[in-house]
Amino acid sequence: MRRFHLLRTTSARAVPLLVVAALASNVGTASAANLTGIGDPNFPNIGSAAYDVSNYSIDLKFDPSSGRLSGTTTITAKAKQDLKAGTSIGFDFLLQTQSVLIQNKPAKYTLGKDKLAVTVPVNLAPGAEFTTVVAYNDIPSRVQNAAGARNWIENAGGALISNEPFSAEWWYPSNDHPTDKATYAISVLAPEDRDVLSTGVETSVTQTIPGWKRHNWLSKAPQMTYATFLAIGKYERSGQDAGTPARPNLNAYATDLDPTIRANAKSSIERTPEIVDWLASTLIPYPYEATGGVVDARMGGFALETQTRPTYTDGFFRRGKNDSVVVHENAHQWFGDSISVATWKDGWLNEGFASYMEYLWSEKNDTGSAAEIADYAYATSTRINWNVVLTDPGPADVLPAELYTRGALAIQALRSAINNDDVFFRLIREWLTKYQYGNAKVSDFIDMANAVTGRSTNALFKTWLTDKGKPAYKPTDATFDASAKRAPRSATPTPAKPKVWDDLYAVVTQKQ
Template identity: 45%
Template sequence: MHRRFIAPGALAAASVLLAIPASAASHSPGAPGIGDPYYPAYGNGGYDVSHYDLRLKYQPATDELEGTATLLARTTQDLSRFNLDFLLDVDEVRVNGAKASFATSGEHELEITPKTPLAKGTAVTVVVRYSGVPSSKQAYGFTSWHRTPDGGVGANEPEAAWWWFPSNDHPLDKATYDVSVLVPDGTQAISNGTLQSTSSRLGWTRFNWRSNKPQATYLATLAVGKFDITTGRTESGIPVVNAYSKDLGDNAGAARASIERTGEVADWLSEYFGPYPFNALGGYVPNTNTGYALETQTRPFYSPRQFANGSNTSVVVHELAHQWYGDLVSVTGWKDIWINEGFARYAQWLWSEHEDEGTAQEIADYVYASHPADDPFWTVKPGDPGPENQFDIAVYDRGALALQALRNEIGDDAFFAVLKGWPQKYAYGNATVADFRTYAEEVSGQSLSALFDTWLFQPSKPAAPAAADASIARAAEGGGAAPVQPKSWKKIAATNDVHEH
């Protein structure tokens, strides 16, 4: 963190100092990172955003994007300068109506100096006018903007916003969104939340989307292309909008057969996690060559490759489970990724039970037995995997094993009370792995530090006695037959690269 400290001057300069208001003298730049040890430059300090209003124009043929972003924020310190995370070319910045000076630094920092310093607690309106070709921009050697034959898509984790809007890019700063996109007639723009309106004029159509609940920046998405769109409602009344690229080819049927079950799956998940937390639902499949899927809030992104071997409802379960675990309750820091991925994976195990294709216990036994003690799988600590292993398969499978161990330790009643109560306790906010352990202890009335340490933080395979105590791989000590592969395993394993960014 880079802070400028103003030291008192010499006695001879006292009269000069007295001429400077104390509030101005104490102003300093906001930190160029929000403080995440995994990604020190991600996010920014000194302010908190409450709303993004994005008014965009996109030309699919050339990948040219023009935008005006209006950010409503409040300062959290006396600010002389602050940063936004952004890559495109900036034409003008205004802060509370007055032109501000700006410069770029680092891989993705836009440094903004307002005309007058900002006092702590000040409501701030920041307007950024910009343009550029997102696919031409890289940071750290990669891009999160995906060109398609008929447009482009912004979707990635832990970063995607830089390529299409300026932001405070970290889950700690969640906000609501209005996304208005102008595209050529015959092309659609898909984003989060509800479609408020569309209008056409002089060969262009404007789509206005609204996401009315707090949303992390990486969960905001934009997809422009030619889509077949289906609409409906869940049994509980949530409107569903799904979109499929018109050129998915052989994957089209399998994609639809999976994603059209979105409403059914969300209603089923609500039995475990509580009421669906948003007012919109759906999914979209653009014709990208990526392999992953992403839980973009209310409307997950799916790669066509997820359906290359046929329908896979399990991946839909995974991304929709994130609407509670990851979206409603977001990580405090990226080291808390287990709260997202371990739970979404475990939801797939519960779906396997629901479909009578193998119980969560049978899957846990199979996972435990499938990885010998010297498998690198066990060296990854799901509770703090490090940025290089943030999306390692161990965070998913070993992370879900930890949940099965917890379920066996505290019993089904307490376990499912935890699963349902946790999203309510931290709704629309952020939490840590430690917060989850504390909550599980409160609900169960048991001390769980040893269990969490064994299954989440030790870089080794839990020994057979510990596994047996957790009722996992109970045959391990006795040398019994290896667990049979559950019927659902191939479908679950097919989603192993679901977040391989």
């Protein structure tokens, strides 16, 4: 994610209470006995450890005239526990539910503030595959979660849902945590004069009802819930010619964008295939089946690494083109989407590396080396709160600005300490290969850094990730020996501002 500096908002939410009161149910209510979350320390009630999802098949209809969303989601999952008949399992969900089937049998359910509790009607042994079909009908723009957030954004033209760390619950029931990835089949019926955009590849557009069209999207690679988006409205499509049969590209721009902003956005978004190719050559092969980008003013103050097709607010392009944000969001396809956090304490693995890839893009284009950018950020760091612990920012804001700024400086410090780019980039590539399509913790990266370099990086990362206060030395002076003597900060003059700086930090300091 990348956010505007002045919009220090957060989509992180307060930990919701477990469901006990019924808002809707079929016959009877579900027990709350087995509704503990997946185990995230920041959001202990989010997700479920009872099952693992392999596929979401989402079949919806959206009517812009009323804002009503209706349809079904079929969830294919495997039981991770012994789920005997009468056991309750939870799905993260907010919308009014009409019915629930498990293995084609009606299931009792209770819809609470942030959780749909469902009573399993049949015995499910550990490892057993089962399907859950949830039918629902609601107006998502009127629905808020336990923290008061309304992440479904709507106007007269359509709707948009794209947010981090939580967005799925406004449009489909899920196991809403990065550790439970799944494939997706998304089918949405909308008025024929509206477009429907999502992740993956659009497999077909059909018209079976006069005045309406159904758009079908397919994501074949494992995908997190928050990396899945839905945009319904009027868009100008482009960029298809830049793709290949093996990796199609599709960009889209809301038709109500200011013409100058749209032109600025195009000058950067249309470079997505080129940027992805560069990232793949620097890292490892691109992990997904498609590329692209969507620009929409309704995004608010941020851009998001929705899988295969990042979503951007128009604000990034008000000053002109902005290749840096395109690099950042597409770097997340590796750092964040392919390798995802094990818990929401591990966000540095996403944001620090995506930000550092911007530094490397600048280095490639001679608009400032990574070392120059890092040292300038260190010298002019009035916007950085050096007391934020990057390995545990806390649930109030799991994606603070410091994950991006100080987070990238930590990576430059590591690169400087290694002092051998062959070793540094081998570490990055081995990291991306080992944990591809999986999840990892910050400690996993530190362990790999120790193994690949043959040195202990523990002290270095303690200084740059966990110690409170500004480090006593700039990133390019970093060594593996944290006790090494340094020149006083005052003895180091402020370096010249890199050419790319305004794209990186003057307008925007945060990315998702």
